[in-house]
Amino acid sequence: MGIVMIKCPQTGREIPTGIKADRERFRCSAVFFARTYCSICQANHEWFAKEAWVYESS
Structure with missing residues (x-):
């Protein structure tokens, strides 16, 4: 299990979405x-x- 991540379009930094998920x-x-x-x-x-x-x- 891990945390779903996205990139902030303003800064380009990675941010957590708060959603837990299995990678596959x-x-x-x-x-x-x-x-x-x-x-x-x-x-x-x-x-x-x-x-x-x-x-x-x-």
């Missing part, structure tokens, strides 16, 4: 649209699943 299941999931609040630039970012990835800490 997320990769095979249906395309969906979501919004995430970014604590870096204080804005809501809209994103598609294909733009995100799962980060698993070791």
